Amino acid sequence: MKISARNTLKGTVKEIKEGVVNNEITIQLAGGQEIISIITQTSSNALGLKLGKAVTAVIKASNVMVAVED
Amino acid sequence: MKISARNTLKGTVKEIKEGVVNNEITIQLAGGQEIISIITQTSSNALGLKLGKAVTAVIKASNVMVAVED
Amino acid sequence: MKISARNTLKGTVKEIKEGVVNNEITIQLAGGQEIISIITQTSSNALGLKLGKAVTAVIKASNVMVAVED
Amino acid sequence: MKISARNTLKGTVKEIKEGVVNNEITIQLAGGQEIISIITQTSSNALGLKLGKAVTAVIKASNVMVAVED
Amino acid sequence: MKISARNTLKGTVKEIKEGVVNNEITIQLAGGQEIISIITQTSSNALGLKLGKAVTAVIKASNVMVAVED
Amino acid sequence: MKISARNTLKGTVKEIKEGVVNNEITIQLAGGQEIISIITQTSSNALGLKLGKAVTAVIKASNVMVAVED
Known part of the structure; x- marks a missing residue:
């Protein structure tokens, strides 16, 4: 599957609360x-998330804000 | 100002469309x-965004999805 | 790829504005x-969207509101 | 009330967690x-949601992503 | 129609870009x-928005962030 | 910090659930x-939110819907 969300960041699960x-x-x-x-x-359960598992954070561009120093 | 959004990623403006x-x-x-x-x-104008300017991407945690390989 | 977004609706592209x-x-x-x-x-271009193409609408559950009749 | 959100899907409440x-x-x-x-x-309480109640899912268009098969 | 979005702010249309x-x-x-x-x-057209028209801004609570002074 | 989110509403914390x-x-x-x-x-804890504290609600414009009376 290829999705329209523009932002993907690869990492691993560090903590689940x-x-x-x-x-x-x-x-x-x-x-x-x-x-x-x-x-x-x-x-979380359906994806089988657990500590150390390789995952990708996926974020739609319209949900990203921009900040600058004053 | 300190904001509740949990995710902040520092970078520079590479392109403005x-x-x-x-x-x-x-x-x-x-x-x-x-x-x-x-x-x-x-x-974009109010923040004075232009190529090379230091900025921070700010994302609310509820807008971050997680994906895994099949 | 398997994503955390809970809602997926299959269809075809009817119009692109x-x-x-x-x-x-x-x-x-x-x-x-x-x-x-x-x-x-x-x-839209990266996904090769065009009229008639099979696609899936994907929606995070926290972005779905519920309404009832008065 | 008429709302700007473009997507409305009619159904009934099947489960409340x-x-x-x-x-x-x-x-x-x-x-x-x-x-x-x-x-x-x-x-959920203010709307009187309970199993079997007729409801409408309401989703803003900017919160809908599109996916295609690889 | 009664909607789950918790925030509604009444006003009038001042400008349409x-x-x-x-x-x-x-x-x-x-x-x-x-x-x-x-x-x-x-x-915007379907709602008949024009300058001076009475409208209500509607915002889902999960889309509201909180900021404090440093 | 100056953020791209267009909407800021000043108030005080009335209740924390x-x-x-x-x-x-x-x-x-x-x-x-x-x-x-x-x-x-x-x-909530990191911001030190407590009853009566001065805060600002911050909302991205793309998360604001508009409603009109029928």
Whole structure:
């Protein structure tokens, strides 16, 4: 599957914080940076997410903001 | 200002594609990766975006999806 | 690739309205219903979207609202 | 009320998974397909959501992605 | 229609900037504050938006961030 | 930091409903209106949110819908 979302960042699962409906996934990128994602627990389980698993963070361009120093 | 959005990625503006209402901003990250952002042209101008300017991509965690290989 | 987004709806491209930065894609679902998507023109081209092409609309669950009659 | 969101899909509530802050609503569409929505528990209660209730899934076009087979 | 989105702000249309696919709508709130919305031109026309028209800005709670002073 | 998000509404924290992963923040605006935000508990803590604290609701324009009376 090829998706229209323009941003993909490869990493590995560093932490999973389980909620009741949603899980918070911390993804460790290659460069040391972390990305946090909130997905449903059902998705987290369906994807078989666990510590160390290789994953890709996917982000639609319209959801990316830009900030500059004042 | 400190914002609740969990994800911030530092880079520089690599390309600005101007539309009528929205601009598409390509941000070059330190590690060589690129991030694409769609913001209004008014914001793009208000932030003084131009090629080479240091910027930060800001993304709310609930807008980050996770993908795995089949 | 398997993605965390919970909602996928299969259809075919019925119409592409081209903007400068974004394209508006009308997807005809099997049941006769239509889904409208706004993606960048770059994505639209990269996916090779054209009339009649089989596509899947993908929507993160946190972006779905619920309405009821008054 | 008439809203700018371009996508509306009619169905009935098939399942409600209650969290602390958010609920996950499974909507059964007429054609047999399901749509998953995450809304606050407060909204879920305010709308009187319960199994079998007629509801409409509402999605802004800018939140719909498009995928194609590789 | 009653919708799950938790935030509604009443105002009037102050400005419409027309793009090719999207329009930028400036809404003047009662208290003098302005809200900017990006919707498709098709929606803008379908709702009959024009200067001075009474409208409501509608925002899903998961799309609201919180910022504090440093 | 100056951010591309076009909408900022100043207020004070009126209520914090704590979940496991996400918190629901009720912000009282100057004019008496309330804004509801869903952010991660980690963000809520990192920002030091508590009742009465001055905060700003921040919303990207592409996440604002427009509604009109029928």
